């Protein structure tokens with residue numbers, strides 16, 4: 525039997541950040557065959573540049589490991605409606621989110637016959653999900669008690685099953701704690717990881733402004749769709765009434781995205797003779813707000829201040845023109861999220 529075949533398998537939950545890369549390197553150094561699982565959600569599609577999923581495919585190649593990407597879509601949205609362990613400071617359900625991620629890693633572990641799961645979590649690094657009770661809760665909820673090894677901090681955590689079975693030794697595990705990255709940067713040097721990524725700050729749901737918009741969506745729509753969530757990521761958002769939202773593009777790219785996101789029944793607005801935003805009215809009472817939305821759309825355009833302007837209003841196959849004045853700030857700022 526070749527040496528490669530004799531290696532025990534482990535599954536790494538890979539985020540692409542430095543910590544999970546180091547966790548992989550530590551296990552490879554100890555002779556394990558590491559496969560990775562990376563998780564996408566509607567709020568983290570690896571493209572946001574925050575470091576959490578940054579260049580994940582390239583990182584997996586650098587580490588010379590297989591990568592399986594798992595997308596948590598509708599089930600993630602359902603979890604967000606009522607996360608068992610609540611939200612963090614934003615709209616971030618970190619404990620439930622990590623549990624779902626480990627569920628996916630567990631499935632892969634079972635599928636490939638791996639011994640245990642590793643992650644780059646560092647004790648005390650993140651307020652909601654990386655203190656010891658939270659780490660334990662996540663293990664319990666994903667039915668993985670004793671089967672998750674956090675190599676960077678494992679020397680400070682309870683003994684795991686692979687330690688008890690002699691597969692790994694405590695003296696080879698790290699004792700890193702807290703938010704400083706000094707130890708990790710030294711380890712990056714040792715393992716030859718060039719240009720280590722900055723610390724990821726969490727996904728969009730941890731951002732206060734985004735959190736407000738996400739909470740508003742979940743408060744007003746029973747089951748938001750991926751399309752609703754994509755719309756959350758762009759534009760200036762206004763809650764006009766319980767059933768109606770209004771979003772104004774901030775630049776050319778967002779205008780294009782708004783057009784692409786628009787669904788049958790949505791109303792699109794655009795200034796006719798001047799450069800300006802594309803806006804979208806979405807919801808049951810959308811048509812009741814056309815005049816107001818037109819004046820706000822004109823406000824964000826290049827239309828001269830004291831003149832009337834024309835807004836083209838399109839819904840499905842119909843189109844009309846509305847003549848309006850620029851809205852004054854007091855009339856719309858109260859609806860802004």
Ligand code: SF4
Nearest residue numbers: 616617618621726727
């Ligand atoms: S920061 Fe976002 S992706 Fe990370 S655990 Fe929290 S909710 Fe999940």
